Amino acid sequence: MKTTQTSYPRNKIKILLLENISDSAVEELKQSGYAEIRRLSGALSEADLIREIKGVHILGIRSKTQITENVIEKADKLLAIGAFCIGINQINLKAATRRGIAVFNAPYSNTRSVAELVIGLCVMLIRKIADKNTAAHAGVWLKEAKGSFELRGKTLGIIGYGNIGSQVSVMAESLGMNVVYYDVLTKLPHGNAKQIRKLEDLLKQSNIVTLHVPSDATTRSMMNEETLSLMPKGSILINYSRGDVINLDALRIYIESGRIVGAAVDVFPVEPERNGDEFSSVLQNLPNVILTPHIGGSTEEAQANIGLDVSAKLINYLELGTSNGSHTVPELSLPPQAETHRILHIHENIPGVLGEINSKMSERGINILAQYLKTNDAIGYVILDIDTGLSQKAFEILREVKGTIKTRMVY
Numbered sequence: 568m569k570t571t572q573t574s575y576p577r578n579k580i581k582i583l584l585l586e587n588i589s590d591s592a593v594e595e596l597k598q599s600g601y602a603e604i605r606r607l608s609g610a611l612s613e614a615d616l617i618r619e620i621k622g623v624h625i626l627g628i629r630s631k632t633q634i635t636e637n638v639i640e641k642a643d644k645l646l647a648i649g650a651f652c653i654g655i656n657q658i659n660l661k662a663a664t665r666r667g668i669a670v671f672n673a674p675y676s677n678t679r680s681v682a683e684l685v686i687g688l689c690v691m692l693i694r695k696i697a698d699k700n701t702a703a704h705a706g707v708w709l710k711e712a713k714g715s716f717e718l719r720g721k722t723l724g725i726i727g728y729g730n731i732g733s734q735v736s737v738m739a740e741s742l743g744m745n746v747v748y749y750d751v752l753t754k755l756p757h758g759n760a761k762q763i764r765k766l767e768d769l770l771k772q773s774n775i776v777t778l779h780v781p782s783d784a785t786t787r788s789m790m791n792e793e794t795l796s797l798m799p800k801g802s803i804l805i806n807y808s809r810g811d812v813i814n815l816d817a818l819r820i821y822i823e824s825g826r827i828v829g830a831a832v833d834v835f836p837v838e839p840e841r842n843g844d845e846f847s848s849v850l851q852n853l854p855n856v857i858l859t860p861h862i863g864g865s866t867e868e869a870q871a872n873i874g875l876d877v878s879a880k881l882i883n884y885l886e887l888g889t890s891n892g893s894h895t896v897p898e899l900s901l902p903p904q905a906e907t908h909r910i911l912h913i914h915e916n917i918p919g920v921l922g923e924i925n926s927k928m929s930e931r932g933i934n935i936l937a938q939y940l941k942t943n944d945a946i947g948y949v950i951l952d953i954d955t956g957l958s959q960k961a962f963e964i965l966r967e968v969k970g971t972i973k974t975r976m977v978y
Contacts, residue, residue, distance in 0.1 A: 575976075577601050580885065581622055581644075586610055586629040588651045592874030599882050609841055617641045625881055627651055628658075630861070631840060636662040646975070647884055649877040653677060653864060654809070655894055656782055664895040664945045667913035667973040671880040671892050675730050676872035677864030681807055682734040684863055685777055686742070689718055692803045692829035693775070695855050714828070719743035724773025726766065726789075727780035727808065728754045735777060736760045747772065751785070770797040775805065782809035792817040795827065803829040807863040810834035819849045822856065829855040833863045888950045888977050897941035897948045907936050908958030909977040912949040915970035916942045924949065927964050933957045946972060 577600035584592070584606045596604060610631035611619060620626060620642045627649040628634065634648060639662040648658060650672040663670050691697060694715045702709045723739045725732045725748040736746045737757050746760040749769045756762060763769040766789070770776060776798065780786045790804070790813040798804070804827055806813050813832070821827040832850060838861060839846050850856050864873075883889040887903060888911045890896045896913065903909065914920050921940050928935055937952035953961045958976065965974045 578603060580624045581605075582625040582627065583607070583619060583623045584627040585632050586651075588627050588629065589870040589874030591871040592627065592649075592651060592878040595875055595878040596882070599886075601882075613638060620645065625649065625885070627877070627881075630654060630657055631838075632657060634658040634663070639663055639666055639668065642666075642668070646973075647671065647881055649881050651870075651873050651877050654781070656809075660894055661945075664943070665972075667896060667946060669884055669890055669893045669896040671877055671884070672894070673873040673876040676876050677866070677869035678730045678734055680866040680869040681731050681779075681863045682738055685731075685735050685805055685807055686738045688805055688831040688857060689723070689739070689775055689777075689803070691857060692805075692831060692855060693718060693721070695829070697857050698855050721745070721774040722747060722772055724748070724763075724769045724776040725760075726750075726769065726776065726778045728760075728762070729779060731807075732777075732779035733757050735779070766794070767797055770794060771799065773802065774799070775803040777805040778808045778812055780808050780812055782811050787811045788814045790814065790818070792820070795821050798827060800826050801828050803827065803831075805831045807831070807833045810836045810838065815849050819853065822850075822853050831857040831859070833859045834861055886977065888975075890948065896946070897943050899939055899941050899948055899950055901937060901939045901950045901952070903978075904937055904952050906955060907952040908955050908961075910951045910953060910958065910962055910965060911973070911975045911977055912951065912965045912968070912971065913973040914947050914949075914968065915972065916945055916947050917970045920947055920968060920970055921949065923968050924951075924965065927968070928961060931957075931960060931964065933961050933964070 580601055580603060582596060582601055582604045584604065587608050593604060613635055616638050620638060622644055624644050624646050626645060629652045634657060636659050639659060645668050647669040650658060652672065653674055655670060655672050658670055660670060699709050720743060722745045725736055728748040728750040732748060736748060739746050740758045747763045747769055748760055749763050749766050754762060795817055818830060822830060835848060848858060850858060880892050888909060889900045891898050891900050934954050935951055936954060940947060940949045962976055
């Protein structure tokens with residue numbers, strides 16, 4: 568059953584979308600009846616976002632907009648944030664959790680786009696196409712086979728065997744490559760790929776190494792002077808994951824020495840805010856180095872898929888309370904029931920909240936027709952389906968429960 572009207576009219580839900588979020592997201596929201604949509608082309612500074620977010624119920628961003636604790640504290644009506652991208656490092660998740668703001672992203676929607684580009688870069692780098700292209704544009708004819716190789720028979724080392732890494736694995740094997748991978752978790756291999764238990768062992772045996780890891784305390788500068796020294800002479804390094812997982816100064820030294828003969832980097836520790844802004848990197852003007860402006864997943868197909876994925880999660884949260892995929896509000900999904908009103912209750916994770924809810928409802932003669940609770944370290948989330956004739960009374964009771972953060976009548 569799909570509800571036909573939320574308790575709060577859809578035409579009064581204010582949605583702010585930043586950073587050129589795909590038209591597919593806008594169309595999905597509009598088709599569901601959400602008309603109060605404002606779109607801005609770029610990212611906003613903290614001060615500008617604090618000003619713009621007042622009265623906003625849904626915020627959509629990509630990777631450039633920083634959602635700080637100050638922004639979240641000033642968001643007086645914010646229910647959810649949609650990160651129309653893969654990462655969520657730009658959002659203060661702890662602050663969002665404390666305020667009961669759901670955060671959704673699209674972790675799988677651009678997998679194919681990134682994987683295809685990584686395979687393409689493997690070909691470009693092992694054939695030194697970038698240098699030959701530059702020479703040709705400069706009027707120099709560099710027709711030679713020296714230092715150019717086939718991918719077939721070479722070993723690809725994948726660091727991080729998640730959705731992207733595993734798809735790169737499959738595509739690489741189809742080209743005749745041997746694939747080894749390192750991951751902190753035990754992962755079942757695709758095809759004939761082999762998991763290597765130590766990062767050092769993977770680096771020593773790989774002709775090409777590609778990184779597909781998140782940014783955290785265990786991965787920052789994981790490729791540094793020490794680990795780069797383990798890569799064989801003539802090897803290639805690709806980073807289309809996060810900008811802080813490679814020490815770029817160390818990488819430059821190894822490229823200049825000739826030990827590493829090619830690199831492709833798409834993400835950087837500091838990136839320009841807007842298109843056309845000045846960009847500087849220690850890797851500029853090095854031989855057989857391809858630098859791209861954080862476009863690993865930037866295809867029209869990927870952006871359309873991300874738009875559909877995240878907007879669908881936001882709509883389900885608004886209309887049903889379904890929080891599957893949320894990084895802050897515990898994941899819950901309760902099928903709707905006919906002849907009921909649905910109320911959502913987000914509270915501090917303290918003992919006795921559910922008992923208080925049930926006892927107060929019982930004291931007032933309110934029958935709970937369906938109920939589901941889930942908690943994380945900071946908060947608890949309850950979905951309740953209440954008899955329609957008593958829902959307003961139940962709503963008022965829930966607002967007075969100890970530890971209440973947010974209460975919302977869904978329908």
